[in-house]
């Protein structure tokens with residue numbers, strides 16, 4: 001996995017990729033290759049690096065050593081490189097020039113966990129730790145690189161230690177830099193907003209710096225921490241792809257800078273904007289972990305590499321193969337108008353429908369009748385829950401169900417007992433009126449006493465032992481960022497200290513309650529990132545439950561995330577976000593490959609569609625384990641059509657979900673060309689009894705149901721091999737292909 005030559009060439013990788021750099025004669029880390037696995041990696045060419053390039057600066061006076069043209073592993077600004085640097089440190093003198101030079105390295109078995117931060121798990125891995133020192137300040141930078149034998153991922157992080165005599169300031173510090181050689185590149189990232197998260201966006205990279213970032217205090221739905229740089233024209237099955245993400249839930253930055261020479265610098269890490277970290281002598285700072293994937297054969301392979309890795313090395317192992325309970329959630333059934341009787345009535349419906357769990361969403365705690373009050377006061381509202389939450393949980397469980405409860409622990413309403421006692425616990429700037437979001441303020445999790453309060457509030461309810469599931473919500477971005485507890489020179493540390501506080505709470509809670517299933521939510525997908533998924537096996541990726549909206553969200557998130565990490569429920573029609581009407585079947589099938597499935601409908605809506613809901617919930621239970629650990633493949637996603645393929649982990653079943661958005665007459669006969677099926681396999685289509693070999697499915701295609709208003713004129717009547725979509729708009733069909741040999 002990691003080897004070093006005598007002349008200090010470092011080779012990291014496995015059979016899937018090689019990542020190579022060397023210690024240059026100047027003592028700098030010079031990047032040599034990232035891409036397909038090389039059989040003779042130490043022979044990788046090093047050329048054209050020290051050539052006159054016009055307006056040249058000579059690093060330390062060395063002729064033609066121009067860092068602006070040298071691919072590096074951890075570049076700085078100001079010593080002949082003019083591109084955006086990986087680290088920018090303000091020295092005690094106020095000067096910003098640093099010169100980090102290699103002093104040594106070690107290779108350790110496996111992977112150390114990052115201090116205070118979520119990080120990918122080791123196992124069959126090796127970590128290279130390189131030490132660089134800036135001799136003037138005596139600040140040491142340690143670069144960590146981990147590679148695994150069986151995964152196409154490289155993990156990078158940085159630990160900075162001030163071994164000098166004076167404080168320095170980290171004005172910005174990225175977790176990783178990768179300098180890719182000249183080529184025509186495109187970028188792919190995921191952009192969106194509330195209820196429209198995860199839209200895939202592709203652009204050509206032009207000279208200059210393309211950045212996605214967040215300064216909102218959450219990783220955010222605006223730009224997700226995922227950036228892929230693709231060889232121009234790369235598609236699902238061809239082309240080189242370099243993809244990155246950051247395992248972090250707060251302010252991040254990812255950029256691709258195309259230099260005047262056409263090569264591209266990728267930076268992944270904390271957002272430098274509005275950030276500073278003061279490092280006193282003896283102090284240490286650890287960056288979040290950047291993860292990188294290389295695929296030589298397009299986006300499907302890139303996603304497969306991410307999915308396998310996230311499932312095995314990021315998500316909580318305990319839940320990996322654990323069936324997700326089906327559920328009824330009270331939110332779109334009753335919103336804030338919830339009480340004990342309504343929960344019991346929903347529980348009765350749950351029993352009739354055969355679902356596993358009832359989740360009490362927002363509105364259950366002291367005085368909470370709308371979104372203007374009570375966040376922070378985590379005791380049940382006695383008027384509406386007179387028996388108490390534990391007694392209610394027991395009553396629900398006595399019906400044979402599991403019980404789930406919603407919290408928004410990081411928030412406080414100005415109209416709450418908590419705020420009246422501790423106004424300084426909210427993030428705010430002294431003397432300024434704070435902006436509200438959904439009428440609420442963000443608690444200052446950079447303060448240990450606030451974190452203890454949050455931990456204790458949840459602990460009080462969870463310790464009764466009757467809560468099986470927690471929906472952990474977070475419904476506003478940060479503004480007016482400042483902490484009453486931090487000194488003026490540390491104010492710009494608040495947002496990152498907040499994240500460390502949050503991760504600390506989650507570390508404690510998940511250790512104390514290992515069997516409680518946590519679902520991550522932030523107004524849907526405003527913080528659906530790998531930092532949160534490290535603690536919580538699933539995310540509520542969007543408040544958009546209309547199937548058409550949901551298809552784009554799922555399609556987009558699948559570039560990075562295995563669908564194992566997602567939940568999806570059948571919401572009302574007309575949909576509450578966009579007013580669209582759709583069938584129960586299409587609403588259900590839009591989330592078919594999300595293993596956590598449920599319903600959020602009122603009792604009367606449930607009654608109106610009882611049979612259809614029962615059929616789907618029964619099927620969801622039957623297939624509870626099928627949609628964990630398998631292989632999801634995007635076959636098509638256009639304005640009017642989505643086709644997805646899913647192969648179960650035992651490779652015995654292929655599901656193909658087909659969605660047609662708007663109907664039209666006289667359409668083409670369409671086929672789905674399936675991918676990456678085992679050679680020589682034969683499947684029986686459960687809809688038609690037709691037998692298909694894997695090569696037919698991949699190369700000749702699976703005939704899709706025809707869209708017509710007149711199936712009665714089917715010339716194939718009797719043979720039963722022609723399939724038809726349900727009439728009208730927003731129709732869906734699920735194929736099940738069972739392997740027979």
Ligand code: GLA
Nearest residue numbers: 331361362521522523524543
């Ligand atoms: C957010 C969540 C919803 C619901 C509400 C409750 O919007 O995304 O699912 O829990 O909060 O207030």
